Amino acid sequence: MRPLIDLINIDKVYDNGVVANNGVNFSVKKGEIHALVGENGAGKSTLMKILYGMEKPTEGEIWVNGEQKHFNSSTDAIAATIGMVHQNFMLVPSFTVAENVVLGDEPRKNGLIDRDAVLNITKDLSDQFGLFVQPDAIVNSINVGMRQRVEILKTLYRKAEILILDEPTAVLTPQETDDLFIAIRILVKQGKTVIFITHKLREVKEISDRVTVMRHGKMIGTLDTKDVSREQMANMMVGREVFLDIKKPKIKRGEKRMRVKNLSYVSEIGRQLLRNVNFNLYAGEILGIAGVEGNGQTELVEVLTGLKPAAGGTVLIGDCNILESTPREIRLRKIAHIPEDRLSNGVAVRSTIEENIIVDRYFQKPYRNGLFINRKVVKTECENLIEKFSILTPNGKLPVSSLSGGNMQKVVVAREFSSEPEVLIASQPTRGIDVGSTEFIREQLVEIRSKGTAILLVSADLSEVMSVSDRIVALYEGEITGVFPDASKVSEKELGLYMLGVKQQTYEEMEKYL
Amino acid sequence: MKNLFKSKGFREFLRVLIALAIGITLGFIITLFVSESPIEAYKSFLFGPLTRLNRIGDWLEDSLTLVLVGLAMCIVFTAGQWYIGAEGQMILGALISGVVILFVPLPPALRITLAFVVSAIVGFLWAVVPAFLKAYLNANELITSLMLNTIAIKAFEYFLKYYIMPEGSRTLTSARVPKDLQLPSFIPDIPILSSIRELWMKQTSVSIIVYIAIAAVIAVYYLLYKTPFGYELRTVGSNKKFARYGGININRTVLLAMTVSGIFAGIAGTHLTLAIHNRLIVGMSSGMGFEGVNIAILARLNPLLVPISSLLYGYMRAGAEVMERTTDVSRELVMVIQAVILLLVTAERLMPTIQQRIDHANEGNNINDGKIKGGINDI
Ligand SMILES: Nc1ncnc2c1ncn2[C@@H]1O[C@H](COP(=O)(O)OP(=O)(O)OP(=O)(O)O)[C@@H](O)[C@H]1O
């Protein structure tokens, strides 16, 4: 049988000379779940944008259902029943869920938009595919998991038979990922075809029928998923052996760097999201926060970094309570922060890589030279970081928007690591990052910890928390429910019980380990 | 070569040219309907400003005002602030320049210098109010700055009427600025140039503000692109959350954006009083403070392009005036053309689509699909 989709000899050279795809052949069978994997910048998103008509291939042919296609825009691809959910969502934040679903093709009555139909259509689609959403909620107010379902419904409303999901799970909690997988299976059962990009090889094994590996813009191969192991896949992606477990030298931790006492936070709408949180961060130690997303991690990090006002408590660095400091003052105390939401906090996409790198240091020597910013120093420093963190770009003068998703994250990580922090607050540091670079970033975390940095690690990836941290606290509904002084001695199951609030240690039990 | 045609700057330029062509064509079509002698009318619009030296002078004088207010708007828009208080800042600059020139007993050179300095300061301070309202009450700067414009205009009229207007005068104007207190001609007073200088001085008032404007363009360019302050402005304008996260003080940046822009608007006011009108007169700004918005947008917020967009815009203004005076078509027509051009230039969504079509027609010419569309947020 002919494949449903056949991309033949696709080349793509971007304006700035980057070769994103080089002679790629890619085919997908009807009704399969096809995983697409590869390092950051390997060209996965580009290939999918070509299939979705958003980018024109420099060379090559697109065949869908036995017909050759020349897509001029995504409108043409949509007409060919292709739908795509992007790595970075593209919803209108001030519209409702239902309005977003029908946007661009609204049901009309007497020439006006038929509001009832809008709601009903969304509800029906949502029921039919088991993708739960609140049709009348404003997109601004819903969480990422739901936003993603809205994006998927949007494509289904446009009659998509082929769904491209670009790193859908990078922003999801494990629970939401499970839900998504259930939905994907329903979709496939109803005859749809799904292409699925991810960096988590575990997910490839779990959900896909076949997997295609790309490297440096080239196709390495397509295999039946059941025939390859995760190690083999990683090997094909990176071209060398990847160690999914990291080596961590035992060291003795140093002095208390940050003392968090009775910290609480109340949201703008009056919900208490942190209750009497107590812990210390020690030099030379990684403290991991284990918790189901939405249990106060985000707030904890933002309060500690001065982005949100605390409702009570103190956070001491030496004798100074940093809760009264501005983000600048906090940074000047050598506290670095890798934010969980890179696109809103971590980078300014329209600014260049250089401009993004210097945001915490442009006003200091040597970056500042009297009245002016010292371009030369900025350039050299930026080039060093591009090299060291293998950020894939021709040069640092390009806007961050021209980077692949994982490379944007590397810009953030590079900046924060290079500020030589005494305390690093790292939230989802490896989100959207490929296996090779994940390994590198974890090694870096361990390395600066061994050199004496105190690290607070927040990650939705429990295995990351468990393998990288020295000590772990569990957070449930804004409260610390347990502390585990030796991360290597606690099991995932045990930790899970504390994360779900099933078990709880008393303050007395925890006190001496916090 | 290939790079030139593919570069963003070139594409932007092309885009403005296309917008210009469409606007002018559309204007002509309208003229066909409204005018008895459309060709004549349109000719006077398109070529009128060049036909006499005094018209060339009018064109250049207005363009200089536009350069200064355009720069002012570049600064605030770069910081992502919809602040349009340049009109008020300019009016007050004009007022205070008049006061200094007419009433402060100092030698001419000092008096003129003082007029510049004081109007720059007034322009600077006038923006403190909306900036504080924005920073501490989150009041929309668009509305507060508009309201302050009205206050500035009324204050101008009040002071003019009750304190500055000479006793017994019948019109609402101040006394004339004496010749030796007007801004000197931009042509230096040296023997070889003396005849040209005389001719220009008789027919126009293009003054040393030419040099001030050029210096201002360079200064603003350096300010925005080379200094830490400029970096703060651009970062706040590009992503406020990121700026805050990185430690930039947003309130301070916004305050400085608005106030520093006032320096240039204030100086534009001096230009009005000491070169163009040579007195204080109601309506002396003829709304140019607002046109700074258009100038900045046409220049895509790039200070180096502000002179070009000012000359272009100023030319249309001058052409409109000639047309109105000499034919049966009124200047509103030109406003329609200007509006169309602006719309086309700012329509981020529209133009990339057209570009894409063009590019796709040219085989092998791939462009970015303009994913990061800013629209209004762009500035
Ligand atoms: N709009 C663009 N302009 C210029 N270069 C681009 C653009 N988009 C992507 N690139 C470059 O093309 C290459 C491939 O990018 P792509 O986004 O396809 O990678 P990816 O495989 O999806 O990576 P990731 O896993 O990080 O998302 C990268 O080097 C990237 O910098």
Ligand SMILES: [Mg+2]
């Ligand atoms: Mg990608």
